[in-house]
Amino acid sequence: MPPTLPPGLTLTTSPRGRGLTATQAFRPGDTIALFNDPPSSSTLALPDSHQLPQTCSWCLSPTTDVRACTGCRTVSYCALACQRADWRGAHKAECKVLQRVRAEGHSGLPGTVRALVQVLLLSSSAAAVGELEGHVDAFRRDMAVWRDMEVQALAGLHYAGRETTPQSLAGAMEILCKLRVNSFDRLDADLGETGMFLNPALAMVNHSCVPNAFVQFSGRKAILHANQEIAKDEEITISYIEPMPHRTQRQEALKRRYHFDCNCPRCEDDLDVYQLCRRYPHLELNSFSLVPDLDRLRNPPIRRFLHSDETLKQVVRDVYPTCSQSLQDHTPETTVKELKRRWKACEPLWKSELYAVDPISHVFTEANVYFSGNGNFAYSIAISCFLALHCEPFRFPMPFAPHRVKGLFMIAKLLANIGPIPLNQETRGASESIGANISQVLSRVDQATMCQVIASLVVRYGPAAHSAEWQVYGQAKDMLSDIGSLPGRELEDTTIRAFLVNPKGVEEARFFESAILTPIRALSQFALEIMASEFSS
Template sequence: MDLNYSRTVKDPVLGNGLAASKDLSAGEPIIKISEPFLIVVEKDALEKVCSYCLIESDTSSLKRCTGCKVVRYCTPACQKADWKLIHKNECSLLQRLPGIPPTPVRALYQALLRYVRPGPAFELDSRSQGLEAHVPDLKRDRKRWDEMVLQAKGALEFSKTPADKMDMVTRLLCIMATNAFRATLPDDTPIGLCYEPTLALANHSCVPNAFIMFDGRGISLMALDPIKAGEQIFISYVDFTQSRDQRRAELKQRYFFDCECQKCKHAYTPYRVCKESTAISSEKLALLYDYKTLVFQAEEREQEIQVMQQELNDVREAISVTHSLIDLSKTTASETERLNFLKQASSDLSLYKTHKLFALPPYPTILDELYLSYIDNEHLTSALILLLFIFLNCDIYNWPQPNHPIRVTRLFTIARLLKYAASLEPAALQHSLPFIPSEVLAGTDFIDATHAVLILVDELAPLSHGQGTRFVGQVELELREVEEVQRLRGGVGKALQKWQSEGNSATDGRKIASQIFTGLRTLAGFAFEVIEKQRL
C-alpha cells in the first residue's frame, strides 16, 4: 500500500467500515495502491487494453502473447512483469481450453494460485477471511448459485486445488462476487475486475463522500467531500443517480441489504441533494455556471416537485414504459429504430421537460442514450450540443461536486467535441447543424472554446483522477496542443493563458472566458432542436 489515511472501524449497524485517520480535503487521496490484490482484464477488453498495466491502446500496437494468443501487452516490460506475476501459470491453461474462461473463473483461478496457503491447511489468506461471503443469500437464487458452483469447480480443476477444498473455493468466489470492484478506464468504461480487500471494507451510501479511481493498474480511494478525522468513509456501490427503487433493488440483488441512507430513507431528489452538498470553490468554473444560482434553482425545483407530487405520481406508468423503450433501444438492430425509441421515451416524459426537471430519473438516462446514439453514428456536432445540455441541466445536479470524476470526464469530452467542431469548415459545420442559426455558429470560436474548457478540466483533473495520473497527462497534452494552435494564429490565446495562471484577476481573460461560456450555454439551448430534427 503506497498511502493510507484510513483505519478500520466497527459500525453498530453497517458492520466493518473505514474511517479517515486525519482531516481530508476534497480531491485528496485516502488510500493509494499501485499493486492491488488481484486485477483481471475482462474478455471484452482483452483486445484493447494491456493485460498488465491496463492502459488502453490501439489493437495494432498491442502485442499478443505468442503462446496462448489471448492476452496482449503494450511493451515487453509489461509482458515480462505479467509472466512473472501470473501468466507463466495461466498461459498453458489458456492454450488448452477451447475458449476464454469467464472473468470470475480467471480471477478465482489466479487468486487460488497466488494467495491460498499451500500445504495441509490450504486456507484462505487472512485478508479474505474477514470479508462477508453471503453464501446463504446467494444460495436462495438457485440459478445464480448453480452457475457459481460450476465456476468454482472450473477454477478448482484449473488450479489443481484438492477436491476436498471445494467449499473453501466456492466461499472465496462468493467473497469476490460481493466485494470486487469494476476496473475502469478514466472515463468509467469497464475493462475488468479488481479485488482489493482493504477497499472492500468501505461501506455504501447513495450520498457518498468518497469514490474509487483507477489509473491503469493502480487503484485509489479519493475524497469527494472534505472528511474529518474519525468520520466514516462511504462510497456508492451502484449508480446513485438512479431512482430510489432502482438503487434499492440493485443493492438488494447484488449485496443483500436494504439501503437506509438519508437519500433513500427520505426519498431525496437530485435537487435536494445538490442544495445540501458542499462543493469546492472554483472562480473559473463559476463563469460557466454560478454555484449560488445553481443552489437557488435546485431549491426552486425541489419546491415545485413537492407541489406537483400528484402529477409525478400519474406518470409512473409512463416511467415504466420509458424504461422499456430504453431497453428496446439497446437491443434493436436498426439505428433509426434506436433513435425513435429514445425520442418516444423523451416525449412520454414531456412533463419533466415542461417543468425543467431534467435531472430527475430516468430523464438523464434518456438524454445519455440519445447522446451515445449520435456518437455511435458519428453525428459529433449533434452529440456536442446534447452533451453541453446534459452537463448544464443534469450533471451539475446529479454530481454537484465539481471534482466528481464523471463531471470532469464529461467536461473533457466536451472539449474534445469542441476541438472536432473547430476542425470543420464553416459550411460543413452549418450543414451538420442546420437547425441552429448561422449567426450563432459563426459567433462561436470553437478553438477558443476548446481552450477555455480545457483550462477548467486542467484545474479539476488532479482532484478527480489524482495528481500525476495518466488522465491528467492526457489533459495536459490536449492543453499544450491547443496552446500551440493559439500561438500560431494569434488572438485571445495569451489572454486565456493568463486567466489560467492568474484567475479572474486577469480581467481580459476573464471577460473572454465569460463570453465563451455564454456562447456554450446558448448552444446547449438548441438541444431539443437536435433531438426533434436530427436524422441518422
C-alpha cells in the same frame, strides 16, 4: 490478518461491519489513498474475458499491438516487461489452466471463473479473500444466483485441477460469494475498458448513496478521492452502484449483490438529485465552472421536485429499467429506434424539465454519443452544452466530478474539431436549419478562446477528478500548449490568465460571461429542438 492499509486510513467497526476511517482531514478532490500501487500479488485485476485479445493482461491497457502468451495463447501483453510481471504474479500458475481450457475447445474462462481459479491456485490471492465478507447464507437463499454460482464453482474446481467433493464445492462457493461482495466492476476512466478489481484494503470501504468519496481506476491501481471535506475520524464511504434515481431500485440492487438495507440520508428521506445537489456542502466550488450561478443550483429551474410527485416517481420506476442501458452495441438504425422509444417514454420527465433525473439524462448522453459517432459535431456540441448546464452539475455537484470534467473536455474537443456548416437554409429541411443556426452561433464566437478557457478548467480539475496521469488531463494540457503557440493571441492570453487568477473579479467575470457562458447557453438551447426533430416519431 487484517489488510494492510495505505496511510491516512484505519480500520474501524460499526453496525456496517468493518469500515475505512480517515486518520487525517481531507479536502474536496484530495486523493485519500492509492490501492495496489505498486502492484501486489494480493490484488486481483482482470480484464473482461471478451477484451483479452486486445488488452494487455498486466497493465490492462487496450492495444492492437499485443503479443499472445505462447503457452496458453489466451492472454496477451503489450510488452515483455508486462509479460514478465504477470508471469511472476498469477500467470505462471494459470498458464497451464488456460492451455487446458483451450484444449477442451473453449477460447477462455469467464472473468469470475478465472478469478476463482487464481484464488484456488495462489496462496497470495487466497489470503486476500480469506477474511472478506461473503454473505454465503444470504446468497444461498437466492436460488437462481446460487445455481449460477454452482456452475462457476464446478468449472473453477475442474480447471484448477481440484477434486469435486462437498467440502471443495462449499469452499469454492464461499470464494465466489466473497468475490461478488467485494470486487469492483473496474471501469477505466480513459479507456472505457471494464474488468474486475479486488483489493482487500479497498474492499473494506462501506457504501452510502451520498458518499463522501469515489474511486477511479488506472491500470492496476485504484485511486480513492474525497468528494467533500472529510474530518479526521470520519468514516469513508463510496457508492457501490450507479446513482439510480429511485430508492427502491437502489435498495434492490444493494440487496441483490451486497445483502444489506441502506439507511443513508438519501434513502431515509428519499431525496432526488436536485435536493441532493442543494445539500452538497461545497456548492461554492462551482464559482469556477460553467455554472457559477449558485442560486440556480440551490433553486433549480424545474417544474417540480420528483420527491413530491408520486406520478413522476412512478414514471421513473417504470421507465428506468428499459431506458438506462448503454446503446454501444446497437447499430445506427437500432440506436435511432431505441432513442425514439426512450425519448417518448421519458416525456413526462422532460416536460417537467427534470433533465438531471435518470433515465432522461442518460437519453441525452446516448444521443450525444450517437451524434458525435456520426460526425454530426454541431448537434453533439449543442447536446454537450446542454448536459454541462442542465444535467451533470445537478447529478454531480462537485465541479471536479469525472463526468463533468470529461463533459467539459468533450466541448473543447468539439470546438477544436468542428468544421464550417454550409448556410443554405432555403434548400434544406427543418432539421438542417438547426445545424445552420448552430453554425451561426459558432461563427460569432472566438472558438480558440473558448477552447483555451474550457481546457484550463479541465486542467484545474483533472487531478482531483482522476490523477495527473489521466488521459483527459494530458490531452487538455496539450490543447492548451497548442493554443498557446498560436500567433497573435497575446491580448486573449492576458485576459484568460487574469480570469484564471481571479475568476470573481468584475472584469474577469464579465469576460467569462460573454466569451464562454453566453455561447454555451446559446448552443445548449438547440438541444431540445434537436431531440424533438430527431427522435419524436
